[in-house]
Amino acid sequence: MKRKCKRLMLIGLVVLVAFGSLTVFQALAQTEREKTLIVTYPFEPSQIDPHAYSEAEVNILMWGVYESLYVYGSDGSLVPVLATSYTVSEDGKTYTFVLREGVKFHTGEDFNANAVKWNVERQMGLNLGPARYVTDFVESVEVVDKYIIAFHLKQPTPGYVLLLTGNWGLKFVSPGAVEEHKTADDPWAHEWFRDHMSGTGPYKFISYEHGQHIVVEKFDDYWGGWEGRHFDKIIERIVPESSTQRLLLERGDIDLTCMPLELEDIKALQANPSITVTAEPTVLIFIISVKTVDVGTTGPIMSNPKVRQALAYAFNYDAVIDDIMGIKGSRISDMLFDPAFEGYDPDHFVYTYDLEKAKELLVEAGYPNGGFRLDLMWLAVFPEYPRIAQMYQADLAKLGITLAIHGEPPATFIDRIAKPETTPDLVLRPRAPSNAHSFDWIHGWTKSMWPPTAYNEGYYTNPAFEVLYEAATGEIDDLKRAELVRQAARIASEEVPVIWIAAVNDVMCHTSALQGIVHSPWYMYTLWPYDLYRE
Amino acid sequence: MPLQYVIRRFLWMVVTLIGVSLITFIVTHAVPADPIRAVAGMNVTGEQVEELRRRYGLDKPLPIQYYRWLVGLTRGDLGRSIRTGQPVVEDLLRYAPASLELALAAMTLVVLLGLPMGVIAAVNKDKSFDHMSRLIALSGVSMPIFWVALLLQMAFGRTGLLPIDGRIDIFISLPPRVTGLYTVDSLLAGNLTAFKSALTHVILPAVNLAFGSLAVLTRIVRSSLLDVLGEDYVRTARSKGLSEPKVIFLHALRNALIPTITIMAMQMGLLIGGIFLVEIVFSWPGLGFYAIRSITLVDFPAIMGVVLLLTTVYAVLNLVADILYGFMDPRISVEGRLTK
Numbered sequence: 001m002k003r004k005c006k007r008l009m010l011i012g013l014v015v016l017v018a019f020g021s022l023t024v025f026q027a028l029a030q031t032e033r034e035k036t037l038i039v040t041y042p043f044e045p046s047q048i049d050p051h052a053y054s055e056a057e058v059n060i061l062m063w064g065v066y067e068s069l070y071v072y073g074s075d076g077s078l079v080p081v082l083a084t085s086y087t088v089s090e091d092g093k094t095y096t097f098v099l100r101e102g103v104k105f106h107t108g109e110d111f112n113a114n115a116v117k118w119n120v121e122r123q124m125g126l127n128l129g130p131a132r133y134v135t136d137f138v139e140s141v142e143v144v145d146k147y148i149i150a151f152h153l154k155q156p157t158p159g160y161v162l163l164l165t166g167n168w169g170l171k172f173v174s175p176g177a178v179e180e181h182k183t184a185d186d187p188w189a190h191e192w193f194r195d196h197m198s199g200t201g202p203y204k205f206i207s208y209e210h211g212q213h214i215v216v217e218k219f220d221d222y223w224g225g226w227e228g229r230h231f232d233k234i235i236e237r238i239v240p241e242s243s244t245q246r247l248l249l250e251r252g253d254i255d256l257t258c259m260p261l262e263l264e265d266i267k268a269l270q271a272n273p274s275i276t277v278t279a280e281p282t283v284l285i286f287i288i289s290v291k292t293v294d295v296g297t298t299g300p301i302m303s304n305p306k307v308r309q310a311l312a313y314a315f316n317y318d319a320v321i322d323d324i325m326g327i328k329g330s331r332i333s334d335m336l337f338d339p340a341f342e343g344y345d346p347d348h349f350v351y352t353y354d355l356e357k358a359k360e361l362l363v364e365a366g367y368p369n370g371g372f373r374l375d376l377m378w379l380a381v382f383p384e385y386p387r388i389a390q391m392y393q394a395d396l397a398k399l400g401i402t403l404a405i406h407g408e409p410p411a412t413f414i415d416r417i418a419k420p421e422t423t424p425d426l427v428l429r430p431r432a433p434s435n436a437h438s439f440d441w442i443h444g445w446t447k448s449m450w451p452p453t454a455y456n457e458g459y460y461t462n463p464a465f466e467v468l469y470e471a472a473t474g475e476i477d478d479l480k481r482a483e484l485v486r487q488a489a490r491i492a493s494e495e496v497p498v499i500w501i502a503a504v505n506d507v508m509c510h511t512s513a514l515q516g517i518v519h520s521p522w523y524m525y526t527l528w529p530y531d532l533y534r535e
Numbered sequence: 536m537p538l539q540y541v542i543r544r545f546l547w548m549v550v551t552l553i554g555v556s557l558i559t560f561i562v563t564h565a566v567p568a569d570p571i572r573a574v575a576g577m578n579v580t581g582e583q584v585e586e587l588r589r590r591y592g593l594d595k596p597l598p599i600q601y602y603r604w605l606v607g608l609t610r611g612d613l614g615r616s617i618r619t620g621q622p623v624v625e626d627l628l629r630y631a632p633a634s635l636e637l638a639l640a641a642m643t644l645v646v647l648l649g650l651p652m653g654v655i656a657a658v659n660k661d662k663s664f665d666h667m668s669r670l671i672a673l674s675g676v677s678m679p680i681f682w683v684a685l686l687l688q689m690a691f692g693r694t695g696l697l698p699i700d701g702r703i704d705i706f707i708s709l710p711p712r713v714t715g716l717y718t719v720d721s722l723l724a725g726n727l728t729a730f731k732s733a734l735t736h737v738i739l740p741a742v743n744l745a746f747g748s749l750a751v752l753t754r755i756v757r758s759s760l761l762d763v764l765g766e767d768y769v770r771t772a773r774s775k776g777l778s779e780p781k782v783i784f785l786h787a788l789r790n791a792l793i794p795t796i797t798i799m800a801m802q803m804g805l806l807i808g809g810i811f812l813v814e815i816v817f818s819w820p821g822l823g824f825y826a827i828r829s830i831t832l833v834d835f836p837a838i839m840g841v842v843l844l845l846t847t848v849y850a851v852l853n854l855v856a857d858i859l860y861g862f863m864d865p866r867i868s869v870e871g872r873l874t875k
Contacts (some may be wrong), residue, residue, distance in 0.1 A: 032706055033706065036706075038705070043828070044828065046618045046619060047619065047620060047622070127583060127586070128583065131583070191620075194619075194620055194621075208708070209820075210630070210820065211629075211630060211633070211820025211821075211824050211825070212701060212702065212818075212820050213705055215705075237701070237705065237818070238818065238820070239700060239818045240815050240818060240824070241815060241816050241818070243685060243688065244688060244700050244816065244817070244818060246697065247688055247689070247692035247693075247699055248692075248699070248700065250692070250693075251692060251693075251699075307725055408833065409831060410831070411566070411570050411831070411832055411833035412566060412833075452584075463561055472741075494808060
């Protein structure tokens, strides 16, 4: 009996200790949880080397670990980060930056002009991702002083700073980390940086469990300091399913979903008082590229601007926002749709849904009853596209135009638009400018950007447009350059190489306790993690 | 079981794998896709794309590409993933343990629950337990696996009783990697906190994955046992005065399990297929998770690697099932005919 009692007491003690330690663990975990920001993305990035990265799946961590010379503010203005000022030479070929002092890399060395030069060389050496903003423009980089660096450009490039800014702008990796992890075959340590990070930002890399999560924690020597409220740690979790992300948010297991969820899940979260849903326009837009050449047609259809204008008037823009995209979309105007663009015209012409006007234009074009067939293909990455295509199909049918519709996944999409013979007449897809540089954006519709080189899949070209683009690239005077770009945009508006549908809103669902949210349309699927805190 | 039979089956397995790899290669390359473009994104030039294509050998003619892949296979090199840039073998070693852990957990549930349920249903034929098991079995084979996943998440997500995604609590340090199975590695490391977390995380996806196979096993065991319980030797055992449990477990069940082995080998194949959907819903970072992203981007080397691995697993399981079948029933010859 005594032995039995002792045994029972021992078992009880073990259970008590186990329970107690679990409770202590839970309490510690709770404290750690409060100081940790947990976000979700639905996809895993291919790699996270900032000099090769051109995706969106780790944007919030990219901007937590790395920094650029400038960033765009909410209003599109340039905000100094690692540079405090810059000057431009009279010929527009040299940009001299004064760097911020007192900045350290996560590996401990100073950020200075030599580090900037070295990073430009690394970007050019790797020649991956967004390297073209350096390789296409920079002749050489000169260390003028310890904290002054000069970029000598191949040709005058007004607004070059804008090209270095933006989601995929030039960021700075730690030379010390590269030195430590480089090999004879990989002198830039690209393999190591594929799944590791080391920069100057407020957060330093801790770990990356593939398929699961990436962890960063605060860098104590960050130049911005840690006064005020900030998170100590950020964890990005990879959660593919929208419904799972919603459940995790409702349970409080995560704080923020960085990429838009399914509309049904967003609506459910909007009804939850402990969840806040914010929707801010971004520069990611939905467009329909309109083919401007005739291949295999019986007459001038797509090459006729009046037909293309009729197609623009036949599109129901408001219905797309109201009935299909809902909170996920905002109306846009034309090529220069964001106020940050040079040449932005608040009074620019905007196409509206007007079937009568469309009919008149078709009569002028010689197709009074339509009577022809078009193909529309959408890039199968957004769930709204099939419904948009179906809606447009119904509207074109009212004009006597038969529209065949289908979707293509990314891997086959590229192949379809590689030649005019295989490119559909209309291509519904997303586009996004990399930066606020107007002529870099309108460059996308010049002849040099025809597929397979790039994405002018409407095969648009116009001599006047090309002349204006070339003139803008060399124009030093800001006002004159803005006017040149505006004229080019007006030509595009009349010629309709693109139907401008809507801007995609950054719809972020987060716990109502999350504060410090500052959004910029130029940085999709992310917030500035350093500013965030829990109320 | 003659060794020659095993060797012959193994050689046929190799031929099958080569055939599967060739079909997969042809199908993936028949799709008019450009995985380099899809992975490189929009902010790249044509020259960068062409350089990447050369780097991955995709500029070579298709027969050359397949030949190189086969040669690489003999050295254990499955090429490099276009998406991750890593050797496919490394990617598979990274993601496979999670799928293995999930599959083992699911099979454990299938066997631990399906066998007793089938036995009880057979012994209580046409009684309430039999009807209930029939209902569960019908649900298991009728309900799509992803639908069950979402129902489980909703049911447990709101109650907070079990985690609804991931492999382990994110605030727990991962155990040192030995097998890659978090439950096993945490036990080996003596980390009970990690073990408990890993175990609770695998429950829901394992239940989801096991549900369909559990239904099949229950019905197969039930019907097989009912057949055996009607045999003369069972009647003899009863007439000798053996208790009913002894009759069932010592005499009847062993023979009833013989056809079950073949069925379960096939069920493993279906279970492997189910992994793809389960892993996506439960954010389980296994082969299905890796494969789906690879398929979306038509990452040829990764797709070939996953298909080869899963086909090998399925083929080996079938071979093991055939060998076991021969051992368990001495009447069966290697030619599949009853020996005289």
